[in-house]
Amino acid sequence: MAGVTTTTSTSPGEAAASPEPERRAGSPARPVRLLVGAVGMVVTAWLVCNIFLAFAYYPQWFAGSGILIGLLGLIVGIGGSVVFFYFLNLCIEGFPSRFSEGLIPYAFLLPGFSLIAVLLLYPTVQTIVYSFANKDSSAWVGLDNYRAIFGDGGFWSALLNNLLWILIVPILTVAFGLAVAVLADKLSSTGERIAKSFIFLPMSISFVGAATIWGLIYAYNTPGSPQTGLLNAIVVSLGGEPQAWYQIDTARLNSLLLMVILIWLQTGFAMVLLSSAIKGVPEDTIEAGRMDGASEGRIFWQIVFPQVRPTMLAVFITVLILVLKVFDVIYVTTNGRDSTDVIANLFFRKLFVEQQAGQASAVVVVLLILVLPILVYQVRSFRQQEANR
Numbered sequence: 001m002a003g004v005t006t007t008t009s010t011s012p013g014e015a016a017a018s019p020e021p022e023r024r025a026g027s028p029a030r031p032v033r034l035l036v037g038a039v040g041m042v043v044t045a046w047l048v049c050n051i052f053l054a055f056a057y058y059p060q061w062f063a064g065s066g067i068l069i070g071l072l073g074l075i076v077g078i079g080g081s082v083v084f085f086y087f088l089n090l091c092i093e094g095f096p097s098r099f100s101e102g103l104i105p106y107a108f109l110l111p112g113f114s115l116i117a118v119l120l121l122y123p124t125v126q127t128i129v130y131s132f133a134n135k136d137s138s139a140w141v142g143l144d145n146y147r148a149i150f151g152d153g154g155f156w157s158a159l160l161n162n163l164l165w166i167l168i169v170p171i172l173t174v175a176f177g178l179a180v181a182v183l184a185d186k187l188s189s190t191g192e193r194i195a196k197s198f199i200f201l202p203m204s205i206s207f208v209g210a211a212t213i214w215g216l217i218y219a220y221n222t223p224g225s226p227q228t229g230l231l232n233a234i235v236v237s238l239g240g241e242p243q244a245w246y247q248i249d250t251a252r253l254n255s256l257l258l259m260v261i262l263i264w265l266q267t268g269f270a271m272v273l274l275s276s277a278i279k280g281v282p283e284d285t286i287e288a289g290r291m292d293g294a295s296e297g298r299i300f301w302q303i304v305f306p307q308v309r310p311t312m313l314a315v316f317i318t319v320l321i322l323v324l325k326v327f328d329v330i331y332v333t334t335n336g337r338d339s340t341d342v343i344a345n346l347f348f349r350k351l352f353v354e355q356q357a358g359q360a361s362a363v364v365v366v367l368l369i370l371v372l373p374i375l376v377y378q379v380r381s382f383r384q385q386e387a388n389r
Contacts, residue, residue: 028096029094029095029096030093030094031094032094033093033094034091034094036087036091036094037087037089037090037091037093037094038087038091039087040083040090041087041088044080044084044087047080048076048077048080048084051072055072055073084111088108089104091107092104124368127364127368128361130358130361131145131146131358131364131365132358133145133358133361134358135357135358135359136357137357137358144358145358145361145362146362148359148362149362149363149366155346155363157339157341158336158342159366161339161340162323162324162343164252164255164256164259165255165262165323165324165326166323166324168259169262169263169266169319169323170317170319170320170323172259172263173263173266173267173270173315173319174270174274174312174315174316174319176263176267176270176271177266177267177269177271177273177315178274178312180195180196180199180267180271180275181274181275181278182278182300183195184196184199184275185278196268196272196275199267199271200268200269201268202264202267203265203266203269205265206328207262207265207328208328210264210265210329211328211329211332211333212332214260214264214333215332215333216229217229217230217231218231218245218246218257219232220232220242220243220244220245223242229242231245232245245257246333246337246338246340247337247338249338249339249340252339254334254340255340258329258330261329261333262322262323266319266322269315269318269319270319273311273314273315274312274315277310277311277312280307281303281304281307281308285303286299286304310381310385313381314378314381314382317377317381320374321371321374321375321378324343324367324370324374325344325367326342326344327342330342330345331345331348336349343367343370347364347367350363
């Protein structure tokens with residue numbers, strides 16, 4: 001019949017069951033892109049590595065100018081990374097679409113993980129291997145290096161000092177940082193900024209600079225001479241005798257005085273993080289406590305403190321890991337004399353002074369074993385915090 005058209009109806013299920021061939025199969029592989037991307041990555045990595053080697057071995061090619069080498073290093077490093085990731089993306093696009101979409105995240109993470117493997121994992125494994133070799137790593141000696149360090153009284157003294165640093169420095173750093181954060185929060189806006197700036201200022205000083213500054217405070221001159229050290233000047237003005245503070249190992253007093261330097265440096269770090277956590281406490285919970293008649297002390301301990309505890313734990317663990325590796329302060333001030341040695345300084349002396357690479361590696365392995373449980377606990381704590389959010 002004229003004017004009548006016949007249509008064939010298709011159910012939604014049938015339409016969904018028979019998609020277009022292009023969508024079902026996805027885009028096919030593109031070998032040219034794959035090849036160009038792979039070659040481009042290899043060539044870019046080769047060029048960048050050789051240019052940086054040229055910076056190190058042939059500085060005369062660049063007029064011996066450190067500034068020029070630094071500028072070229074920035075250009076080559078950043079530009080090379082951009083070009084490398086461009087070819088990486090090109091290479092991934094050469095695979096079939098279904099495969100490339102799942103591969104892209106891992107491909108872009110691979111360079112970062114490769115650098116971690118080269119700069120962290122490989123040296124760690126190599127150090128563990130060298131701890132079973134002789135002093136120049138030319139022959140295997142089994143467990144002799146571990147027997148040597150465990151039979152050395154200096155090693156146990158350094159280990160005891162590390163334990164004291166672990167027990168004292170993180171706790172006092174968090175306590176002082178929390179106290180400053182709470183008190184500064186009570187000031188006016190201008191007063192808070194000024195107070196926090198002064199407390200945080202030591203963070204801009206290197207460990208070596210801080211040790212030098214405190215060396216002037218602990219300086220000692222013979223009795224009868226003018227005391228240039230602040231602490232001895234105060235002692236003499238009060239009628240006492242000047243003391244060689246770094247040499248007093250009674251009750252590990254010299255180690256305690258060295259701990260003061262690190263606490264002074266890290267209090268500002270703890271203050272900033274804890275102050276941010278305190279300001280993140282909901283104001284309505286604090287007001288509810290005040291309306292119930294709670295004192296400021298009770299509000300802090302029962303409302304504020306539980307909510308900033310995760311931040312306190314993060315600061316504590318961060319400072320704890322720093323303390324396990326403390327070296328600069330000891331090396332600059334006493335170099336381990338008078339029972340002030342620590343594991344990191346002992347390692348330095350074994351490797352560079354005594355030329356005992358095997359024993360130095362064994363000392364580092366012991367330090368690694370001490371740090372690992374703390375790192376595992378830190379990771380678990382962070383995961384638990386994320387799960388509770």
